[in-house]
Amino acid sequence: EAGVTQSPTHLIKTRGQQATLRCSPISGHTSVYWYQQALGLGLQFLLWYDEGEERNRGNFPPRFSGRQFPNYSSELNVNALELEDSALYLCASSFVGVTEAFFGQGTRLTVV
Amino acid sequence: AQRVTQPEKLLSVFKGAPVELKCNYSYSGSPELFWYVQYSRQRLQLLLRHISRESIKGFTADLNKGETSFHLKKPFAQEEDSAMYYCALLFGGSQGNLIFGKGTKLSVKP
Numbered sequence: 001e002a003g004v005t006q007s008p009t010h011l012i013k014t015r016g017q018q019a020t021l022r023c024s025p026i027s028g029h030t031s032v033y034w035y036q037q038a039l040g041l042g043l044q045f046l047l048w049y050d051e052g053e054e055r056n057r058g059n060f061p062p063r064f065s066g067r068q069f070p071n072y073s074s075e076l077n078v079n080a081l082e083l084e085d086s087a088l089y090l091c092a093s094s095f096v097g098v099t100e101a102f103f104g105q106g107t108r109l110t111v112v
Numbered sequence: 113a114q115r116v117t118q119p120e121k122l123l124s125v126f127k128g129a130p131v132e133l134k135c136n137y138s139y140s141g142s143p144e145l146f147w148y149v150q151y152s153r154q155r156l157q158l159l160l161r162h163i164s165r166e167s168i169k170g171f172t173a174d175l176n177k178g179e180t181s182f183h184l185k186k187p188f189a190q191e192e193d194s195a196m197y198y199c200a201l202l203f204g205g206s207q208g209n210l211i212f213g214k215g216t217k218l219s220v221k222p
Contacts, residue, residue, distance in 0.1 A: 004155075102157075103155045
């Protein structure tokens with residue numbers, strides 16, 4: 001069974017640009033979660049999508065946004081990039097009512 | 113506010129020694145707690161969940177509501193246990209999302 005896949009693996013952007021990160025969940029999973037893993041800060045919850053709707057949002061500014069497509073894949077968009085947005089962005093998927101979330105390998109975003 | 117605290121950034125023990133990774137939580141609802149593990153160059157993955165009351169790879173964790181803790185324990189550490197360990201709280205009930213502590217890096221020395 002294919003796991004959660006994220007693309008790209010690495011992304012380098014300059015300050016002020018926009019970044020788009022993609023996630024394909026495990027087949028059958030309807031929920032997708034996004035986390036930011038910045039150095040020393042652990043995993044910070046960003047967004048949760050289920051059945052195409054945003055279900056919950058972490059304490060991040062509105063320039064972090066996303067969406068979920070009918071096939072349950074998801075995009076995370078970060079606008080007006082700042083240097084401190086440099087981090088590993090992890091996507092996870094689960095059935096709704098999560099008892100186990102399965103994680104992707106992450107996208108390493110570097111803002112220069 | 114809901115919060116998960118792992119007070120130790122790094123825990124270093126010798127092979128065969130007991131291990132306890134601490135986790136405390138703050139949550140007004142009925143907590144569901146998990147331990148996730150990330151081995152070197154591997155994905156973050158579920159280790160165990162409190163509702164299952166299971167032992168995985170020799171690890172156990174007991175939910176103590178009085179102390180709001182969910183410490184992870186293993187009586188005899190192995191070198192292959194070296195990894196990052198994250199405690200997680202399911203926020204919002206069964207329809208919610210996981211929030212994580214900052215993680216503890218366990219290093220088991222030979």
